[in-house]
Every structure is written in C-alpha cells, then in structure tokens.
Amino acid sequence: MRIFTALRFAHPNMIAKKSDFIYSQESEPHHLRTKQILQEFPQVRNLVGKNPATILAIIGLVGSMIGISWLVRDQSWWVIIGAAYLYGAFANHALFVMIHECTHQLIFKSRTANRWASMFANLPHIMPGAMSFEKYHLKHHSFQGIHELDADLPNKWEARLINNSFLGKTLWLLFFPLFQGTRVSRLKEIDFFDGWMLTNIVVQTAFTAAVWYFFGWHAIAFLFISFWFSIGLHPLGARWIQEHYLTHDTDQETYSYYGPLNTVAFNVGFHNEHHDFPSIPWNKLPQIKKTAPGYYDTLYYHTSWTKLFFRFLFEREISLFNRIVRKERGKHIVTDSPKRAVETPQPVAVME
Numbered sequence: 001m002r003i004f005t006a007l008r009f010a011h012p013n014m015i016a017k018k019s020d021f022i023y024s025q026e027s028e029p030h031h032l033r034t035k036q037i038l039q040e041f042p043q044v045r046n047l048v049g050k051n052p053a054t055i056l057a058i059i060g061l062v063g064s065m066i067g068i069s070w071l072v073r074d075q076s077w078w079v080i081i082g083a084a085y086l087y088g089a090f091a092n093h094a095l096f097v098m099i100h101e102c103t104h105q106l107i108f109k110s111r112t113a114n115r116w117a118s119m120f121a122n123l124p125h126i127m128p129g130a131m132s133f134e135k136y137h138l139k140h141h142s143f144q145g146i147h148e149l150d151a152d153l154p155n156k157w158e159a160r161l162i163n164n165s166f167l168g169k170t171l172w173l174l175f176f177p178l179f180q181g182t183r184v185s186r187l188k189e190i191d192f193f194d195g196w197m198l199t200n201i202v203v204q205t206a207f208t209a210a211v212w213y214f215f216g217w218h219a220i221a222f223l224f225i226s227f228w229f230s231i232g233l234h235p236l237g238a239r240w241i242q243e244h245y246l247t248h249d250t251d252q253e254t255y256s257y258y259g260p261l262n263t264v265a266f267n268v269g270f271h272n273e274h275h276d277f278p279s280i281p282w283n284k285l286p287q288i289k290k291t292a293p294g295y296y297d298t299l300y301y302h303t304s305w306t307k308l309f310f311r312f313l314f315e316r317e318i319s320l321f322n323r324i325v326r327k328e329r330g331k332h333i334v335t336d337s338p339k340r341a342v343e344t345p346q347p348v349a350v351m352e
Helices: 003-007 030-040 042-047 054-071 077-103 111-125 130-142 156-162 166-174 176-186 195-215 217-230 235-244 271-276 282-291 305-314
Strands: none
Touching: 030 042, 030 271, 042 282, 054 077, 054 111, 054 195, 054 217, 077 111, 077 130, 077 217, 077 235, 111 130, 111 195, 111 217, 130 195, 156 166, 156 176, 166 176, 166 305, 195 217, 235 305, 271 282
C-alpha cells in the first residue's frame, strides 16, 4: 500500500503539519505524454482547431446572468443568495471556462477577437480578470511547478498560514480570490499592466455602473456573490483542488474530473487532456481520452467535486503544501505566446 494512501486512515492528531512543498527533479509529465500519444495516435492532430460556436454559449450565459440580476433586483437577500448559489455560481464558473477558451485562442483565429470575447465573458464577474488571467495562465502551462512563474501555486506564507486545518481551509476557499490576488507580487518576471488590462478595467467598470444605474444594488450583489461562490466556498471550488493538488498519489501532479458537472462546466474537468493538448477546444477534449484510453485510464481521477470539496476540508493530510514544485526551470524563457506547436509540445500538466 502506498504511504500516502495509508496516511488517510491515521488518527488526525498523528498527522503532522507540512512545512514545505514536494520538490521534483523531473520535468512535468505532459510534454512526454503528448509526444507518446501523437506517435501512437497521430489522428489526435485532427482535433486541434477553433470552435467559433462557443461565442453563442458566452452570449447565452452573459444574457442569463443579466436577466436574473434584473429579476432579483427587488428581492430579499435570501432570494439573492439562493439564486447566486444555485444558478449564478454555475453560470459564472462556466464563464470562467469561456475565458479560459479565449485565453488559448480556441474560439476565433484572431487574438484580438478572442480577447474581446474574453472581456465580454468577464462582464458578470464584476471583477476585471480576463486579461490578467491570460497573462498568468499561459505561464502556468509553460512553467508548471516553477514557483516564481506559476500563479496556480500558493505562496509559501499562504500554505503555512492555512496548512491542513479545517478552519484554515474553509477560510482559504471563502477568500480564494483574495489569496490569488496576493500571488501577483511573487511573479516578478511577468509584466502585469498593459493596454489590454486597462481596457478590461474600463469595460468592466462601465458595465457594473450600467447594472447599478438601471437595476440597483441588489443586482450588483447577485452578480458579485455569484462570482464569489463560483471560485470559492462551493462544491465548484473543489475544481481548484482537483487539478493539481496531490489528493490520491504523491507522484501524480495533475488530475482529471470525469463527472456529471462537466456538462455545465464545458468539459473543464478533462484537465490532463487539456494540459496534454491545449490547442484542442472544450467540445473535443473527451475524444482525446476515447482515442488514447491507455494513457488516461491508468491515471487517478475524480468523479465528484462535492466529495472532493469535503475531503479537502476535513482530511488533515491534505494541505496547501500538497503540490509538486520544481526548482529547475531549465532554459525556459518567458513568452506571451499562447500557442504550442503540436509537433514540439511543451510541458503542461493538469488532471483531476
């Protein structure tokens, strides 16, 4: 039996707090797996491309959030919070996936068109995050596990503060957007502010002002609470744990989620598949696993975000230090390019 699995049955008081991440001398697993899959199943290349129809999903989701914000404009706080938890969180989470698609230029051929689509999908979130997400997420793919370049990794002080306590992890999920914001100062090699960031802020401010003027504060509250639930203290928040936290095995750093919520989350759970082939759009990710099942069926994966949500909160052996980190960055150079040639894939890892 693996040591990590055995620890799950130890008495809580016997589980010591971790003091550092898990360091690896090996490169991330996606580069090699991509090469192996392409050699054995070259037809996977045919899945690479754009999906312009995704813009229709963005329009529908943004429209629904605006519509519900109008419907709850005169409702009680219980109705607003309930609507945000039961619908708004799911719609906002789906819009995060849409921003993710735009970031990888998987909707339109034009990078500019994808950025405008991303900012449009960002509107119900209230907070302007589309352009900053593009900057940091692309580095996460290229420099997975390299602490000074991968914003998906928690800060060391953040991991020490939260560690493995139930209260700490609950507060971490509740204030997850704030903790993410503190990671910017660590990533000194990435230029944070530019014209696109300014545009994102201006567009977001104008939209929020319009909602407040025409619908009032209750509508703003619905949108903001929906945003907060979509990435925080909600079963959907388990997605951030699912992707790279070591929840099953100390050697596997990326996990996929194969569960029913992929239907409303646009297959974002297929995280290993996405990291292996980031140029394949959301609607074709399941085909990667079907084409090359031998490479994915042997990996650990999750089938329930809700179950993982409670596992993360209550299991003491899961802490923010349950992440693989690399000190060796090799000859990697910071680049703003979101593309990765299929012929010469770069490191990438994400599973559930």
